[in-house]
Amino acid sequence: MPSIFTRIILGEIPCHKVYQDSHVLAMLDINPIAPGHTLVIPTEPAETLDKLSDDSAAAIGRLLPRLCRAVCKATGCNAYNVLQNNGSGAHQAVMHVHFHIIPKPDPSRGLGIGWPASKLDNAAGTDLAKSIARALAG
Numbered sequence: 001m002p003s004i005f006t007r008i009i010l011g012e013i014p015c016h017k018v019y020q021d022s023h024v025l026a027m028l029d030i031n032p033i034a035p036g037h038t039l040v041i042p043t044e045p046a047e048t049l050d051k052l053s054d055d056s057a058a059a060i061g062r063l064l065p066r067l068c069r070a071v072c073k074a075t076g077c078n079a080y081n082v083l084q085n086n087g088s089g090a091h092q093a094v095m096h097v098h099f100h101i102i103p104k105p106d107p108s109r110g111l112g113i114g115w116p117a118s119k120l121d122n123a124a125g126t127d128l129a130k131s132i133a134r135a136l137a138g
Contacts, residue, residue, distance in 0.1 A: 005041050005096040019067065023059035026067055033102050034110040036075035040067060040099040047095045048086040060099065068101055077103035081111040 007013045009025055016028040018038055029037040040063065042056040049057070068080060083100040085092040104110035 003045070003094055003096040005039075005094055005098060006045050009041070009043050018070075019063065021059070023056050024063050026063070029100065033100075034075075034077075034105055036071045036077070036101075036103040038067060038071055038101040040064060040101065042097055044097075046097050048092070049084060049097055050086065052097050064099065064101075071101050071103055075103045075105065077105050079104040079110075081113075083111065 002010075004013065005025075008015045008027070015025075015030075017025070018028065019026040023043055024040060025043060026038055026040045029039050040060060042052060042060060044053055044056040046052040046056070064082065068082065072078065072080060081100070081102045081104065083102060084098070086097075100111075102111045
């Protein structure tokens with residue numbers, strides 16, 4: 001079953017399109033947290049960022065800063081969040097890679113975040129950094 005984003009890409013469902021090329025579609029979110037809340041999706045149907053091709057990821061990476069500038073200019077906001085979730089355990093609701101650009105017009109609007117930070121143990125950090133570096137190399 002194709003995701004709602006795949007159906008939008010195929011033109012089966014309308015959207016308020018901001019940008020489209022062969023790799024990326026950007027559109028307004030139909031349930032915005034703030035005015036100008038924009039979704040950026042690859043045309044490639046990957047569920048999570050780690051499954052996305054390098055070409056699609058690079059296309060999104062090149063476009064995100066331009067879209068952020070455009071959203072800020074159009075909304076008059078100087079602050080914004082870029083959010084991307086992977087998997088239902090990380091609050092991903094549509095199983096198709098997507099980035100949210102969410103303007104923060106004032107403290108009461110936009111994205112609210114709790115950040116339950118903790119201290120990184122030095123020895124555990126050293127081991128984990130080495131493990132991630134090995135996984136990246138292999």
